[in-house]
Amino acid sequence: MFSLSPAETSDVVRATREIAGNQPVLAGGGYGVRKACDLTLAIEAAVGDGILLLPDFLTAALQEGIANRVRAACRATKMAVIFCNHGMSQITARTLAQLCEECPNLIGLKDGTGNINTVRRVTAMMGDRLSYIGGMPTHELFAQAYRGAGMSTYSSAVLNFVPETALAFHQAFVAGDDAACEKLLTDVYYPFAEIRDRQPGYAVSAIQTCVRLRGFDAGHGRRR
Amino acid sequence: MFSLSPAETSDVVRATREIAGNQPVLAGGGYGVRKACDLTLAIEAAVGDGILLLPDFLTAALQEGIANRVRAACRATKMAVIFCNHGMSQITARTLAQLCEECPNLIGLKDGTGNINTVRRVTAMMGDRLSYIGGMPTHELFAQAYRGAGMSTYSSAVLNFVPETALAFHQAFVAGDDAACEKLLTDVYYPFAEIRDRQPGYAVSAIQTCVRLRGFDAGHGRRR
Amino acid sequence: MFSLSPAETSDVVRATREIAGNQPVLAGGGYGVRKACDLTLAIEAAVGDGILLLPDFLTAALQEGIANRVRAACRATKMAVIFCNHGMSQITARTLAQLCEECPNLIGLKDGTGNINTVRRVTAMMGDRLSYIGGMPTHELFAQAYRGAGMSTYSSAVLNFVPETALAFHQAFVAGDDAACEKLLTDVYYPFAEIRDRQPGYAVSAIQTCVRLRGFDAGHGRRR
Amino acid sequence: MFSLSPAETSDVVRATREIAGNQPVLAGGGYGVRKACDLTLAIEAAVGDGILLLPDFLTAALQEGIANRVRAACRATKMAVIFCNHGMSQITARTLAQLCEECPNLIGLKDGTGNINTVRRVTAMMGDRLSYIGGMPTHELFAQAYRGAGMSTYSSAVLNFVPETALAFHQAFVAGDDAACEKLLTDVYYPFAEIRDRQPGYAVSAIQTCVRLRGFDAGHGRRR
Numbered sequence: 001m002f003s004l005s006p007a008e009t010s011d012v013v014r015a016t017r018e019i020a021g022n023q024p025v026l027a028g029g030g031y032g033v034r035k036a037c038d039l040t041l042a043i044e045a046a047v048g049d050g051i052l053l054l055p056d057f058l059t060a061a062l063q064e065g066i067a068n069r070v071r072a073a074c075r076a077t078k079m080a081v082i083f084c085n086h087g088m089s090q091i092t093a094r095t096l097a098q099l100c101e102e103c104p105n106l107i108g109l110k111d112g113t114g115n116i117n118t119v120r121r122v123t124a125m126m127g128d129r130l131s132y133i134g135g136m137p138t139h140e141l142f143a144q145a146y147r148g149a150g151m152s153t154y155s156s157a158v159l160n161f162v163p164e165t166a167l168a169f170h171q172a173f174v175a176g177d178d179a180a181c182e183k184l185l186t187d188v189y190y191p192f193a194e195i196r197d198r199q200p201g202y203a204v205s206a207i208q209t210c211v212r213l214r215g216f217d218a219g220h221g222r223r224r
Numbered sequence: 225m226f227s228l229s230p231a232e233t234s235d236v237v238r239a240t241r242e243i244a245g246n247q248p249v250l251a252g253g254g255y256g257v258r259k260a261c262d263l264t265l266a267i268e269a270a271v272g273d274g275i276l277l278l279p280d281f282l283t284a285a286l287q288e289g290i291a292n293r294v295r296a297a298c299r300a301t302k303m304a305v306i307f308c309n310h311g312m313s314q315i316t317a318r319t320l321a322q323l324c325e326e327c328p329n330l331i332g333l334k335d336g337t338g339n340i341n342t343v344r345r346v347t348a349m350m351g352d353r354l355s356y357i358g359g360m361p362t363h364e365l366f367a368q369a370y371r372g373a374g375m376s377t378y379s380s381a382v383l384n385f386v387p388e389t390a391l392a393f394h395q396a397f398v399a400g401d402d403a404a405c406e407k408l409l410t411d412v413y414y415p416f417a418e419i420r421d422r423q424p425g426y427a428v429s430a431i432q433t434c435v436r437l438r439g440f441d442a443g444h445g446r447r448r
Numbered sequence: 449m450f451s452l453s454p455a456e457t458s459d460v461v462r463a464t465r466e467i468a469g470n471q472p473v474l475a476g477g478g479y480g481v482r483k484a485c486d487l488t489l490a491i492e493a494a495v496g497d498g499i500l501l502l503p504d505f506l507t508a509a510l511q512e513g514i515a516n517r518v519r520a521a522c523r524a525t526k527m528a529v530i531f532c533n534h535g536m537s538q539i540t541a542r543t544l545a546q547l548c549e550e551c552p553n554l555i556g557l558k559d560g561t562g563n564i565n566t567v568r569r570v571t572a573m574m575g576d577r578l579s580y581i582g583g584m585p586t587h588e589l590f591a592q593a594y595r596g597a598g599m600s601t602y603s604s605a606v607l608n609f610v611p612e613t614a615l616a617f618h619q620a621f622v623a624g625d626d627a628a629c630e631k632l633l634t635d636v637y638y639p640f641a642e643i644r645d646r647q648p649g650y651a652v653s654a655i656q657t658c659v660r661l662r663g664f665d666a667g668h669g670r671r672r
Numbered sequence: 673m674f675s676l677s678p679a680e681t682s683d684v685v686r687a688t689r690e691i692a693g694n695q696p697v698l699a700g701g702g703y704g705v706r707k708a709c710d711l712t713l714a715i716e717a718a719v720g721d722g723i724l725l726l727p728d729f730l731t732a733a734l735q736e737g738i739a740n741r742v743r744a745a746c747r748a749t750k751m752a753v754i755f756c757n758h759g760m761s762q763i764t765a766r767t768l769a770q771l772c773e774e775c776p777n778l779i780g781l782k783d784g785t786g787n788i789n790t791v792r793r794v795t796a797m798m799g800d801r802l803s804y805i806g807g808m809p810t811h812e813l814f815a816q817a818y819r820g821a822g823m824s825t826y827s828s829a830v831l832n833f834v835p836e837t838a839l840a841f842h843q844a845f846v847a848g849d850d851a852a853c854e855k856l857l858t859d860v861y862y863p864f865a866e867i868r869d870r871q872p873g874y875a876v877s878a879i880q881t882c883v884r885l886r887g888f889d890a891g892h893g894r895r896r
Contacts, residue, residue, distance in 0.1 A: 002480045002505055030505070031479070032450045057450055057478070057505060058535055060648035087506055116340055116369040117360075121414060124406045136341075145340040148372025150402075178374075182348045190345060200508035226704045226729055254729070255703070256674045281674055281702070281729060282759055284872035311730055424732035564788055564817040565808075569862060572854045584789075593788040596820025598850075626822075630796045638793060 006042055013046035026082070030054030033069050037076040050080035052110060055089035063095040074103035082108035084135065085118075093121040100129050110135040114142070116149050123150025137203035138196065140169050140189050144181060147173075157203075158192065161210035226428075230266055237270035250306070254278030257293050261300040274304035276334060279313035287319045298327035306332035308359065309342075317345040324353055334359040338366070340373050347374025361427035362420065364393050364413050368405060371397075381427075382416065385434040454490055461494035474530070478502030481517050485524040498528030500558060503537035511543045522551035530556035532583065533566075541569040548577050558583040562590070564597050571598025585651035586644065588617050588637050592629060595621075605651075606640065609658040678714055685718035698754070702726030705741050709748040722752030724782060727761035735767040746775035754780035756807065757790075765793040772801050782807040786814070788821050795822025809875035810868065812841050812861050816853060819845075829875075830864065833882040 004012065009027055016025045029039035029051045040051050053073055061069075066089055074081050083106065085091055090113055099106055108131035111119055123132065134146040134154030143154055159166035165188055172180035196206045208218040228236065233251055240249045253263035253275045264275050277297055285293075290313055298305050307330065309315055314337055323330055332355035335343055347356065358370040358378030367378055383390035389412050396404035420430045432442040452460065457475055464473045477487035477499045488499050501521055509517075514537055522529050531547075531554065533539055538561055547554055556579035559567055571580065582594040582602030591602055607614035613636055620628035644654045656666040676684065681699055688697045701711035701723045712723050725745055733741075738761055746753050755778065757763055762785055771778055780803035783791055795804065806818040806826030815826055831838035837860050844852035868878045880890040
């Protein structure tokens with residue numbers, strides 16, 4: 001989403017729609033209010049089902065400002081909106097509860113903050129009113145703790161290049177087999193994390209490089 | 225520990241020893257290598273059983289420096305040493321594993337960082353070689369997530385002024401009764417957390433004030 | 449720039465071009481490599497003279513990645529490029545020196561980091577190869593220190609609503625009249641700064657509100 | 673100060689007193705209120721002239737708490753007190769002004785924060801009521817900017833191992849010879865800074881190592 005122009009996002013949604021059958025198609029969006037709303041409309045026009053609303057650009061915001069932006073995006077569309085908590089734009093449980101009352105199409109929260117206190121409070125407060133997606137970098141490293149905090153679904157970055165490992169971890173995780181999870185963490189995830197942590201930015205570009213190593217074209221990417 | 229002079233720490237250990245019977249008596253210590261070792265010896269002389277080793281003063285340290293300091297404290301005493309991970313002085317799983325090999329009297333880790341990734345990695349790596357203590361401010365807010373990361377014991381700050389609530393939470397927590405934990409979080413802990421979060425420093429001084437409200441003398445305290 | 453769509457940026461450049469006579473017209477741009485290059489081309493097509501290149505979106509970058517992005521923007525255009533140092537995307541003096549060799553149309557650095565060490569090193573290293581713009585929030589609060597570090601030109605936010613004060617400060621600043629600067633800081637700038645500091649985000653929205661109080665339309669703004 | 677026990681601090685003060693003649697002798701102190709006051713009394717008993725009051729240990733503090741601690745130390749002694757602004761314990765210009773009214777023996781501020789906005793505001797507000805000491809790591813890198821902000825005296829770390837260079841910089845600095853300052857920055861200080869920045873903690877330990885290279889015993893040091 002970082003590297004795509006708005007027109008490219010539309011193209012990707014349309015292409016995905018064609019092969020997705022009945023599966024829901026969501027796309028990422030972000031930046032300021034106007035850009036976020038424009039992108040929402042573009043995704044909807046491309047027959048997408050929802051938007052993952054990433055943060056605004058560059059500056060800190062009050063809860064009031066964060067809420068205004070989410071509200072504007074939700075009102076601009078009939079699609080589903082999932083808010084992504086990240087960076088300088090972090091929503092509180094209280095603000096999220098207010099938005100849930102006002103915006104029936106706000107259906108989920110993805111968390112990339114690692115702020116486990118807020119995660120716990122949101123799940124205690126909103127229960128099954130929202131869907132939750134753990135979204136930490138290499139989230140398997142955090143998955144068991146996030147489940148303790150009430151967030152048991154997550155997105156997997158390594159799924160893009162070692163799907164068999166990602167699925168094995170997920171299977172062990174769902175089965176509550178902590179020993180099997182630990183073994184995979186120790187054998188695969190911690191060694192990978194050590195490579196990833198060598199430089200800032202590798203959380204994304206290490207994934208891209210691994211995808212290329214598996215023979216796929218990872219696109220022009222982030223160019224970093 | 226922040227407010228006590230070394231002599232006062234010794235006095236507190238001696239007084240606790242007298243009434244503790246067979247219970248282990250530990251005291252907090254910290255600061256630079258020399259001061260930490262001196263305090264360790266003083267606690268041992270006062271017939272304490274161990275030291276909770278808090279961070280060094282004021283500056284960042286490499287893993288090598290953190291390890292040297294823990295090693296020095298462990299070698300200075302036959303008592304048990306529990307390392308407290310906190311602030312600028314954060315130990316990695318790898319450094320901790322190395323220290324565990326060298327220092328048989330390094331028996332535990334208390335974590336006050338909220339870095340759930342490191343917590344998970346330490347418990348995966350060290351298993352039951354160490355005892356673990358969750359030590360976040362008002363740790364009940366984090367307890368379920370920390371358990372997910374393999375750390376199921378914690379210290380409770382509110383135990384000092386609402387012991388019945390702290391024990392009720394602990395009982396529900398041990399029983400795995402997440403619904404009862406959530407109810408206490410919602411009814412008691414989140415309202416308390418909102419008061420505590422009003423100002424930096426309240427994580428300690430709000431506890432002191434509450435202890436006073438229950439009729440106990442909380443000492444001259446932090447004076448903040 | 450945060451609130452404008454790409455099409456609106458083009459419109460603003462064209463409108464400014466019409467009334468600007470021989471004055472250079474620059475516009476802000478940012479985000480990922482592709483978006484930044486697209487916006488650069490759009491500004492050039494609208495007969496702008498240059499771009500102020502703001503940071504990428506959301507994540508940390510290595511010096512190599514920052515350099516790649518600046519290089520791509522410089523190569524995409526014959527216009528002048530001014531790099532804005534800000535947030536997670538902070539360039540070092542060394543990287544900047546390398547880019548200055550490769551990109552003759554990289555003509556300036558705007559600094560919004562407050563990292564006075566880097567500012568000093570850049571001006572010592574690059575001298576008059578680059579133009580410099582101090583770009584801290586309410587930069588007059590920093591202007592004398594930045595001049596000490598070799599950066600004596602700045603952009604003024606309060607110029608938008610109290611131009612007489614901003615010009616009086618600038619006049620005193622250029623004349624080296626520190627006493628007059630201090631008086632304006634004490635009488636006007638520090639009281640304003642206290643309002644601005646009440647909430648995160650006010651550095652921008654307090655300016656917008658003040659502009660409105662002077663009777664101008666500040667646009668739909670940041671909506672925060 | 674980090675590595676000395678209270679008794680060692682007294683010893684150092686006494687030894688310095690013997691050779692200092694009429695020069696004022698100051699020593700560093702810090703930690704919690706009680707420890708800071710005890711150390712102040714010990715320095716006074718060793719016939720010191722003043723204390724450099726470093727921050728409290730480990731946690732954030734409100735302005736009220738910072739003020740209480742400074743007030744307690746000032747009242748505990750007739751010696752001069754210089755407050756060191758650093759880390760989590762950062763005083764505002766407003767709090768400092770209040771303390772200056774109450775505590776005639778609060779005579780100076782040392783700044784190690786790099787917060788040039790606060791530095792400028794303090795010097796504008798307090799003028800020559802206080803003495804000022806720039807205290808950034810390798811402060812020569814910041815000296816010209818700090819002078820722009822009204823703080824033209826500083827402590828030099830490299831003076832401990834290359835006194836001729838430190839004095840040459842100081843001489844150029846006092847003479848306002850910016851070209852000579854820049855030459856020394858480029859030839860000596862920036863290369864040294866690159867070594868120092870290789871690892872956290874080197875700001876202190878690189879100095880210690882260099883002192884040893886010059887043939888002096890730098891003590892047991894920080895052991896990091």
